[in-house]
Structure formats: C-alpha cells, structure tokens
Amino acid sequence: MSRLLDQDVAARVLARALANGGRFAEIFAERRQGQSLAIDERRIESVQAGAEEGAGVRVVEGNTTYFAHVDGLDPADLERAADEAAAALRGKRREPQQLQGREATPLPIERRPEDVPAAQKAEMLRELDERARAQGDGIAQLMASYAEARREVAIANSEGLFTGDDRTRTRIGVQAVARRGDAVETGAETLGAHRGYELLEDDPGQIAEQAAAKALTLLDAVAAPSGSMPVVVGGGFGGVLFHEMTGHGLEADHVQKGASVYIGKLGESVAEPLLNAYDDGRLDGEWGSDAIDDEGQPTQKTQVIEDGRLTSYLYDHLTAERDGVASTGNGRRESFRHLPIPRMTNTYIAPGDATPEEMIAEVPRGFYAVSFGGGQVDPATGDFVFGVSEGYLIEGGKVTSPCRGATLIGNCLDALAAIDAVGDDFFMKTGICGKGGQKVPVGTGQGHVRLRTLTVGGTER
Amino acid sequence: VSDLSAIAQRAVEVATAAGASDAEAYVSRDSGRTVRVHGGEVESLTAAVQSGVGIRAWVGHRVGYAYGTDFSEAGVAAIAARAAEAAAVADEDEFAAPPQPSEFEALPGLSDPSVGEWEAARVADLAIAVERTALESDPRLVAVEMAVYADSDEQVAIASSAGVAGEYETSSCYAYLQALAEGEGARETGFGFGLARGPRGLDPEAIGAEGAQRALEMIGAGKPASRSCPVVLDETVAASFVGLIGGGLSARAVQRGRSPLAGRLEEEIASELFVLHDDGRALEGPSSAPFDAEGVPCRRTPLIEGGRLRSYLYDTYSANREGVASTGSAARQGYRSLPSVSASNLIVAPGSHSREQLLAAAGDGVYVNDVAGLHSGVNPVTGVFSVGASGRIIRDGELAEPVREFTIAGELVAMLGAVSAAGAEPRWVPFGGSVSTPPLLITEMAISGS
Numbered sequence: 001m002s003r004l005l006d007q008d009v010a011a012r013v014l015a016r017a018l019a020n021g022g023r024f025a026e027i028f029a030e031r032r033q034g035q036s037l038a039i040d041e042r043r044i045e046s047v048q049a050g051a052e053e054g055a056g057v058r059v060v061e062g063n064t065t066y067f068a069h070v071d072g073l074d075p076a077d078l079e080r081a082a083d084e085a086a087a088a089l090r091g092k093r094r095e096p097q098q099l100q101g102r103e104a105t106p107l108p109i110e111r112r113p114e115d116v117p118a119a120q121k122a123e124m125l126r127e128l129d130e131r132a133r134a135q136g137d138g139i140a141q142l143m144a145s146y147a148e149a150r151r152e153v154a155i156a157n158s159e160g161l162f163t164g165d166d167r168t169r170t171r172i173g174v175q176a177v178a179r180r181g182d183a184v185e186t187g188a189e190t191l192g193a194h195r196g197y198e199l200l201e202d203d204p205g206q207i208a209e210q211a212a213a214k215a216l217t218l219l220d221a222v223a224a225p226s227g228s229m230p231v232v233v234g235g236g237f238g239g240v241l242f243h244e245m246t247g248h249g250l251e252a253d254h255v256q257k258g259a260s261v262y263i264g265k266l267g268e269s270v271a272e273p274l275l276n277a278y279d280d281g282r283l284d285g286e287w288g289s290d291a292i293d294d295e296g297q298p299t300q301k302t303q304v305i306e307d308g309r310l311t312s313y314l315y316d317h318l319t320a321e322r323d324g325v326a327s328t329g330n331g332r333r334e335s336f337r338h339l340p341i342p343r344m345t346n347t348y349i350a351p352g353d354a355t356p357e358e359m360i361a362e363v364p365r366g367f368y369a370v371s372f373g374g375g376q377v378d379p380a381t382g383d384f385v386f387g388v389s390e391g392y393l394i395e396g397g398k399v400t401s402p403c404r405g406a407t408l409i410g411n412c413l414d415a416l417a418a419i420d421a422v423g424d425d426f427f428m429k430t431g432i433c434g435k436g437g438q439k440v441p442v443g444t445g446q447g448h449v450r451l452r453t454l455t456v457g458g459t460e461r
Numbered sequence: 462v463s464d465l466s467a468i469a470q471r472a473v474e475v476a477t478a479a480g481a482s483d484a485e486a487y488v489s490r491d492s493g494r495t496v497r498v499h500g501g502e503v504e505s506l507t508a509a510v511q512s513g514v515g516i517r518a519w520v521g522h523r524v525g526y527a528y529g530t531d532f533s534e535a536g537v538a539a540i541a542a543r544a545a546e547a548a549a550v551a552d553e554d555e556f557a558a559p560p561q562p563s564e565f566e567a568l569p570g571l572s573d574p575s576v577g578e579w580e581a582a583r584v585a586d587l588a589i590a591v592e593r594t595a596l597e598s599d600p601r602l603v604a605v606e607m608a609v610y611a612d613s614d615e616q617v618a619i620a621s622s623a624g625v626a627g628e629y630e631t632s633s634c635y636a637y638l639q640a641l642a643e644g645e646g647a648r649e650t651g652f653g654f655g656l657a658r659g660p661r662g663l664d665p666e667a668i669g670a671e672g673a674q675r676a677l678e679m680i681g682a683g684k685p686a687s688r689s690c691p692v693v694l695d696e697t698v699a700a701s702f703v704g705l706i707g708g709g710l711s712a713r714a715v716q717r718g719r720s721p722l723a724g725r726l727e728e729e730i731a732s733e734l735f736v737l738h739d740d741g742r743a744l745e746g747p748s749s750a751p752f753d754a755e756g757v758p759c760r761r762t763p764l765i766e767g768g769r770l771r772s773y774l775y776d777t778y779s780a781n782r783e784g785v786a787s788t789g790s791a792a793r794q795g796y797r798s799l800p801s802v803s804a805s806n807l808i809v810a811p812g813s814h815s816r817e818q819l820l821a822a823a824g825d826g827v828y829v830n831d832v833a834g835l836h837s838g839v840n841p842v843t844g845v846f847s848v849g850a851s852g853r854i855i856r857d858g859e860l861a862e863p864v865r866e867f868t869i870a871g872e873l874v875a876m877l878g879a880v881s882a883a884g885a886e887p888r889w890v891p892f893g894g895s896v897s898t899p900p901l902l903i904t905e906m907a908i909s910g911s
Contacts, residue, residue: 037547041717043554047547048526050797051540052513065505071512071530084508088581118550141718177718177842186842224847226687226870226909257499258641259606259650339505374837376849380606380641380650383866385849387837407838407847407868409909455684457847457868457909 004053005029005154007099007162009075013057014096014158017082021091022059022066024317026157027082028294029055029073030336034149037118039125041141047118056336057081060318061089069337096158104291104298106166107284109196113148113170116197121146124172124200131205132176135212138219140184141177144208146170148197151335155296163296169287169441170199171430174208178215185221185404187214188373188389192430192441195285214371214390217402224391224406224458230366231408231454232359232394237371237429239444242277243347244375244384245412248435250279250304250312251330251342251379252319259380261412265310271416274352277305279314281329281345287430288346288443295331295340302328304347316342334438341436346443352422356448359421366394367456369408374431382412385457407457415454423447465490465618466628468532472516473620476541481518481548483559484541485621485755488514489796493613494581498588499605506581513796518544519559523551526799556781560791562624565758568751570744571631573659576612584610587665588636594669595640595653601680602673606650608638612660617750625756632658633747635891636665640672644680649863651675652831656747656891675830678853682863685854685910691826691881692869692906693819693855696888698829699809699901703737704893705873707804708841710739710764710772711790712779714802721844721874722770729768731877735901736810737765739774741789746806748792748895754800755791762788764807765877776802809898812883819902821858822882827908828853828860829869835893844873847909867910879904 010027017025033051037044055078056069068084070077128144147170154164171192178185189211193199233241246262254260262270281299283289292298295317304312315323316331319342332343360368368391375386388406392399428445469486476484490512497504514537515528525547529540579587592608612634620626637654653672655663694702706722714720722730731737741759743749752758755777763771775783776791779802792803814822833849840846851865884899 037550043552045524045551045554046526046799047524047550048528048799049543049547050528052528052530052797054511054530062502063500064503067505067507069507069509069511071510087508088506118547122550143717179718184843186840224870226868226907228911254606257606258604258648259639261648337509337511339507372837374834376834376837378650378833380639380648381865383833383849383851385834385838385868387834387839387847389837404843405840405845405847405870407834407849407870409849409866409868411866455866455868455909455911457849457870459847459870459907459909 004031004073004152005156009078010156010162011099013078013082014156016079017057017059017086018094018096018158020086020089021094022061022089024060024158025096026058027055027078028336029154031152032335034147036145036147037121038143038145039129040143042129044122044125054336055081057085058339059085059089061091065339067339097160099156099162100160102161102163104163104165106291107194107289109168110198111196113168113197124204127205128174128208132174132208132212135209136216138178138180138216139176139212140179144172144174146172161296163292165291167194167290168196169194170196172204172207174211176212176215178219180219183219185215185218187211190430192287193285194287194289218404221402221404223460224403225367225456225460226458228453228455230363231451232363232366232368233449234370235423235425235447236427237444238449239348239446240372240375240431241386242349242446243344243444244377245415247344247347248377249379249412250314252313252315252323253342254379255313256319256322261382262310268310269308270310270413271305271308271419273308274422275305275308275419276350277348278303278350279344279347283346286346286428286443287441293329293331294333297327297329297331299329299345314342314344316340332440334440338438343435343440344433344442346428348428348445349422349449351424351426351447354421354423356423356425359423359448359450360394360399361397363394363397368392368394368399384412385409403458405458409455409457415451418451418453419449420452421450423449463618463628465616466620468514469618469620472514472537472541473622475538476516476518476544477622479541480545481520483519483622485517485559485625486514487796488618489615491613491615495609495611496585496588498585498592498608501589503585514540515796516541516544518548519557520545520548522553522555522557523548524557525551528797556778558781559621559623560625560755560757560777563758565627565752568742568749571629571749573632575659575661576614576632576634579660584660587660587663590665591636591638591669594666595638595673598670598673599677601642601644601677602640603643604641606639606641610636619756621756627752627756629751631750634660634663636663636668638669638672640676642676642680649676649679649682651679656889679851679863679865682865684866685827685864685908687909689905689907691823692903693823693828694901694903695830696898696900697890697892698832699898700890700896701832701835701893703807703809703896703898705839705841707807707894709873710774711802712773712775715773716779716782719842725770728770730770730874731765731768732880733768734812734883735765735877735880738763738808739804740808741805743806743808745889746895747891748805753789753791754793757787757789757791759789759805774802774804776800804894807894807896809887811885811887811899814882814884816884816900819882819884819900820855820860823855823902824858826855828855846871846873867908870907870909876903
C-alpha cells in the first residue's frame with residue numbers, strides 16, 4: 001500500500017492510540033522533500049534542499065481531538081505519537097476496525113523534478129531573467145524563483161481506511177521592478193501545477209514577460225479612484241474574489257461555529273441565475289488537486305452554487321459527521337504537524353457566455369481589476385478586501401489609464417448578488433491560502449466577471 | 462555542551478569533509494502545545510516536539526543550504542552533502558562569506574519555567590476562562606468562534622567552521638480569541654490577545670474582555686463617507702504598519718532596490734515624534750535572543766531619530782556589501798530557512814498623549830482598530846498601500862459610531878512624516894513581527910467608504 005507505513009505497524013499504532021478510549025483514531029504519515037532556487041540581480045542564489053518525515057496521530061472522543069506529531073517514521077516514533085495523543089484520555093480501550101487497503105491513483109507526473117539536474121533549473125531561471133529584461137530598459141530589478149515539492153502521504157484510521165498518495169508540485173514566480181525617473185512599479189506572475197518538470201517544458205519565459213510588462217505598464221499609472229462603481233474582474237486569479245467572498249464562508253467549520261454569513265442559506269438564491277460555481281479537487285494537474293484529501297477521502301467535484309442557488313458546504317471528516325453528511329473530500333492540512341480542517345481545493349466560477357469586451361463596453365465609468373495580489377475575508381461578518389496588482393479605469397466603455405494602489409472592499413452577500421455577467425474566457429491560476437495558521441495550495445479560476453457595484457479604495461475622488 | 466550543540470558541531474565537520482570550504486549548522490528543538498476551546502470544552506489539544514538541522518555550506522564564494530529532521534550520522538551526512546551540492550549550483554558572490562565569531566552576552570530570563578510546569582488541563586482552563594469572560598460580558602456577545610492557547614519552549618544551537626558557537630533556550634506563549642457579537646441585524650467580530658514568556662504571565666480575563674469589547678463596539682457599524690481626515694491608529698494597527706517599515710529597513714531590500722527607504726539614509730523621512738529602534742535584547746520582546754540566526758550578537762540599533770533615517774538593518778552578507786558591521790539582524794523561520802535580514806523587536810518610543818488626548822487632537826476623523834488585507838494591499842517595494850479597515854468615527858474629539866468596510870490608503874514613508882502625536886502607553890503586538898508601539902495620530906489619510 002505504501003512505502004511509508006507498514007499495514008501491521010499501522011494497525012498496532014491505531015490500537016495503541018485507542019488504549020484509553022476514543023471513537024476515532026488516525027495516523028497521517030508523511031515524507032516531504034523539496035528543492036528551491038532563485039535568481040536575483042542576475043545571480044543564482046538561495047539554492048536549498050530539504051527533507052523531512054514524520055507523522056501525526058489524532059484521537060477523537062466527544063467533541064475533543066487529541067493530537068500529537070513526531071519527527072521520524074520508525075515504528076517507535078509512531079508509537080510515541082500514539083501514546084502522547086492517548087495520554088489525556090481516561091476511557092476504556094477500544095479496538096480499531098481491520099485495515100482495508102484502498103488504492104488511490106496519484107496524479108501522473110511525467111518528469112520527476114528531482115531527476116532534473118539543478119543546473120538545468122538554474123538555466124531556466126536565467127532565461128526568465130533575460131526574457132523579462134528584454135521587455136524594456138525600465139526593468140531595474142528582476143527576481144525569479146523555482147520550487148518543487150513532493151509529499152508522499154499514508155493515512156490509516158480506526159474505521160479501517162488505509163490509503164496513500166504521492167504528490168508533486170512545481171511552481172515558478174517572477175517579480176519585476178520597473179523604474180523611470182522617480183516612478184517605481186512592480187509586476188508579478190506565477191505558474192504552478194500539481195505536475196512535474198513537464199510544466200516548464202512549454203515556455204515558462206512567457207510568465208517573466210508578463211510580469212515585466214505589468215510593471216512597465218504601471219509606470220504610467222494614475223492614483224486609483226475611490227468610491228462605489230461597476231467593477232470588471234479579470235479571469236484566472238480573479239477567481240480569488242469567489243474564493244474569499246464565498247468559498248471560505250462555505251467551509252463547514254465556520255458554518256458550524258456561527259461564523260459565516262452563509263448559515264441557513266443552503267438551497268436559497270444568493271446570486272443571479274447565471275452563476276454556477278464549484279470546488280473541484282480532481283481537476284487534472286491543477287495546483288489544488290490531489291488524489292485523496294489529507295484524511296484519505298477521494299477528492300471530488302462539488303457544485304457549491306447552481307444557477308444562483310447555494311447547494312453545498314465544504315466538509316472534512318469531523319464537520320461532516322456533525323452535520324450527518326458525507327465528507328466532500330475537503331479535509332486538508334499543511335503537513336503532518338497540523339490537524340486537518342475544511343479547506344478549498346480548486347474553486348472556480350464556471351464559464352458564462354459573455355465576452356470580456358462586451359462586459360467592459362457596457363460600463364460608462366468603472367474599474368477593471370485584471371489581477372490581484374491576494375485577498376482576505378472575515379467569514380463571520382462577510383467583510384472582504386482584495387489588493388489589486390493590475391487595474392485600469394473604465395471610461396465610456398473603454399479601458400483607459402492604469403491605476404496604482406487600488407483595493408476592492410465589500411461584503412460577501414452583497415457582492416455575490418452583484419455579479420451580473422460571467423465571461424467565456426475561463427482559466428485557472430495558483431494561490432497559497434492561509435487559514436488557522438496553515439498554508440495549502442489552492443487553485444482559483446473564472447472568466448471575466450462583472451459586479452454591478454463594488455467599493456474601490458484608492459486615494460482619488 | 463548540550464546534545465544540540467554537539468549535533469551542530471558534528472554537522473559542521475561533516476559538511477567541511479563533504480567539500481564545503483566553510484560551513485554553519487543551526488539546530489533547533491521546539492516542544493510546544495496548542496489548546497483550542499469552544500463552548501467551554503477542549504476542541505483540540507496538540508502536543509509535539511519537533512527538531513531539525515539546517516546546514517549552510519560555502520564553497521569559495523558560493524552558498525548552498527539544506528535541512529532535514531534526521532539526526533542520525535547518515536542523516537546529517539546526507540544533509541551536509543546536499544548543502545555542498547546546492548552551493549555548486551549557486552553563482553559566485555564575492556560578499557558571501559561565513560560570519561566571524563564574536564563574544565555575546567547571555568540573556569537570562571528568556572525562558573519561563575511555567576511553560577513546563579503548567580499541565581495541559583491547567584492551560585486548557587486558561588483558554589476556557591478567556592472564552593467564558595467574553596461570553597459572560599454581555600447578552601449581545603453570542604459566541605466565541607475560537608479561543609486558543611499555545612506555548613513553545615525552544616532550544617537553539619549554532620556552530621560554524623569559522624568558530625561561531627552558541628546556544629540558548631527561549632519560551633513563549635500566547636492566547637487569543639475571536640468573539641462574535643450580534644445586534645442590529647448583523648454579526649460583528651472582535652479579537653483579543655495576550656502574549657508572555659509563560660502562562661503565568663497571561664491574564665485570561667483581560668484577553669476575553671478585549672475580544673468582547675472589540676466585537677460589541679462594532680454593533681451597528683456602517684460605512685464612513687469617503688474623505689481625507691485625521692486618523693488614529695490603535696496599537697495593533699500601528700504595529701502592522703511599523704512592521705512594514707521594518708521590512709523596508711532591511712538592507713537586503715534596500716540594496717536590491719526593493720524598498721521605499723532605499724537611498725534615504727540620514728535624510729529627513731519622518732516626523733520628529735516618530736522614534737524607532739530595533740532591540741534584539743529587549744527582554745519583554747518576543748523576538749529577543751543573545752545572538753541572531755547566524756550567531757552575531759543581538760543589539761539595540763537606532764533606526765529613526767529626530768525625524769532622520771539613522772540606519773538600516775544588516776546581516777553579515779548585506780553588511781559585507783557595504784563594508785559595515787552586521788546589526789545582528791539575521792533571522793530565519795526555523796531550521797528550514799536560510800538566514801535573511803529581518804527586524805528583531807521594533808520599538809516605537811512612546812509620546813506624551815493619553816488616548817483621550819490623541820482623540821481630542823484628532824478632532825474629527827477616524828479611529829482605526831483593525832486592518833485587513835495587508836499582504837495584498839501594501840506594495841513593499843513602493844510603499845503604496847490601500848487596506849481594509851474598521852473602527853470608530855471620531856467626532857468633536859471623542860469616539861462616536863462604529864464604521865467598517867472602508868479602506869485607508871496612502872504611502873508608508875509619507876505616513877511617517879504625517880505622525881502628529883504618539884500615545885503614552887505602548888503595547889507589545891505580535892503582528893508584523895514583534896513590535897512595541899503606542900497608538901499614533903496621523904494628520905491626514907485617504908478614507909474610501911460610501
């Protein structure tokens with residue numbers, strides 16, 4: 001089943017975890033290895049490699065989870081974690097169910113990054129540097145980074161589940177600084193996937209050119225407007241808007257603790273009928289995809305909004321148990337040192353039938369947010385913010401001046417209901433999502449999306 | 462010599478044997494626990510020890526890094542070999558050289574025995590008391606989304622072929638909550654927190670009361686009108702901005718043209734009322750240690766005084782580039798990361814104004830007590846920012862109705878110039894690094910609301 005965890009050892013450790021009672025016990029074993037390097041000031045630097053292995057054991061009794069993690073995967077290490085997790089329980093021994101191996105098929109990796117010589121990765125970064133600088137003399141600084149990470153995981157629990165996964169992610173990022181006189185601007189782009197080095201065999205240099213072009217364009221930027229106006233959001237990473245304003249509020253832990261504006265809204269209309277949205281952990285090669293979640297549940301495609309109606313929350317094992325439903329395969333954790341919680345995988349608004357040109361042409365005065373640096377939401381109040389990394393004014397149905405320093409701000413339910421057009425130009429982008437001190441890779445996606453009105457927080461009237 | 466120091470010494474020897482001309486090993490062991498409570502019950506209890514080693518290898522003027530958790534002889538040898546291999550991939554950099562050893566003074570008091578003495582049940586009770594205080598404060602305080610207690614006791618050892626050798630132990634703990642209040646048809650959130658070296662230093666009632674008060678005072682919040690006006694930043698918000706200034710003072714960012722403070726040394730950049738130091742030995746500061754992440758002694762560095770920019774923050778590499786001395790500002794996020802430049806404890810000198818006097822001086826404006834979206838709404842290279850905010854209207858020099866869903870926007874360096882008063886009472890805040898600051902009055906900021 002797994003080269004990380006022997007079935008007999010797993011059974012023994014689970015029994016030990018339940019020595020003082022508990023209705024559920026689980027072992028999450030993991031080996032992580034990775035390599036990263038960067039180019040900055042035309043020099044290859046920050047070359048590093050790491051390898052860690054360890055396991056987390058949890059025991060659940062009543063509403064309480066007891067969790068311990070250890071470095072190392074020797075049977076003695078696992079037993080130590082089990083004893084530690086069980087130490088605070090005072091009940092009677094329970095017997096775990098017999099383990100049944102369930103084969104999961106990891107996502108295919110064509111070219112293992114660890115088989116590619118580091119020197120080749122360095123050459124790739126040098127090409128990114130050249131391609132970005134070739135965009136114009138205004139490019140004053142260029143930093144590009146490469147990272148690969150492999151996570152082999154094995155999961156066994158007291159309900160008899162025994163499974164595993166082998167995940168490899170590859171990602172590059174580019175940040176360009178452009179300078180003209182006193183004006184300084186930045187542009188950033190990333191490319192990442194749950195794939196191997198084949199991701200970078202196409203033309204990674206495009207990413208560098210895009211980052212540089214962004215920074216150069218912004219040199220002519222005016223200060224961003226402030227106030228409420230129609231907003232058109234670009235495709236791809238624009239999907240972070242849906243991730244923040246809806247996705248987080250659908251995570252069942254927020255819902256169950258009264259900290260979501262989507263409580264009691266299942267089945268209700270929350271958006272125009274043109275809106276359909278999904279969380280899909282099975283998308284081929286996407287950044288947020290895995291074969292199974294971090295509790296061993298196969299990932300799935302979950303429709304969260306169907307024709308404007310809210311159709312599902314996102315569950316992990318414990319929150320699903322509490323609501324009497326099945327896990328949606330959204331139990332994720334940063335590493336063996338973390339407890340799983342409900343998290344998004346790849347979240348996206350399905351393509352509509354408008355073209356970006358039409359959507360913009362209908363706006364007399366508004367704001368065009370092509371891309372974001374990221375966003376943040378308070379799921380309990382629904383207040384969200386997004387930092388715009390590339391934005392323009394829309395005047396008379398046309399895209400005009402680039403703007404610097406814009407943030408979009410609003411409230412989830414209002415903003416979701418304000419989406420009045422969805423574009424047909426769908427694509428996905430990569431993100432790193434933080435929640436409860438844990439970072440996990442997530443995909444976001446959409447075509448262009450228009451909101452009737454949203455607050456743009458700049459400095460100009 | 463402790464076992465960690467012995468591991469570090471051995472790692473250095475193995476790395477030089479593997480072809481490194483110089484090597485440094487950083488070893489840490491962290492035992493920690495986290496208790497989350499909800500509804501008067503423990504929701505999760507985590508206990509763990511984690512340890513690892515990071516090896517930095519120099520091959521001539523090339524640097525490589527590798528880390529791992531395997532302390533066996535073969536394990537450390539494999540890490541050392543990978544570090545040397547990594548160095549071969551890096552480009553030559555004439556300023557890359559191992560830090561030289563220097564004497565450092567021990568810093569007693571970093572570790573509080575109560576971290577080890579308080580059993581899990583006792584710290585769980587502390588978190589439950591945080592939650593209970595909030596829930597019992599007011600009927601409109603309807604729930605606590607989470608109340609958390611966490612602590613850690615960390616041992617660090619460092620050794621290098623250049624002769625650096627040192628170790629220390631430090632403990633820390635914190636508790637926080639997110640409280641939910643309901644009224645006028647909406648839910649509001651409020652956070653409260655406290656930090657100390659050990660659980661006996663935390664006041665659960667004060668933490669719970671802060672979360673409750675922050676949530677309750679937001680009931681009925683509306684959107685303020687867009688305008689430019691005086692703004693009072695409370696300690697937590699001021700700390701976030703000071704943390705960003707600290708990032709811009711890193712010599713690494715400055716030398717690479719990625720700081721709004723680049724090229725401004727000795728220039729007038731701030732109001733005389735804004736005085737900033739970095740102090741790696743301030744005992745109350747969570748980031749204090751006898752030496753930094755590459756073994757250089759921590760110290761106090763004046764950064765902004767008399768309105769002028771006095772110094773940047775340097776690690777050994779960035780100091781070598783300018784022919785100056787390191788300010789002991791190398792930092793890492795544990796054994797997994799190469800050292801980089803970062804502030805230790807940033808300390809803003811308190812001023813003379815009580816909170817009431819700050820509000821009175823503002824006259825009509827906005828009191829901001831929470832910001833959101835700092836990681837995406839601030840450009841650290843240019844200093845231009847626009848972030849989500851919430852707080853209270855200031856009318857006739859007093860706090861009035863709550864406001865939320867608006868942005869405050871401006872430019873970091875210009876904001877330093879616009880500080881027109883500093884509060885008299887500073888607070889340690891763990892946001893944006895480790896910062897001690899009083900509330901600050903900013904003469905004018907752009908507010909975007911309705």
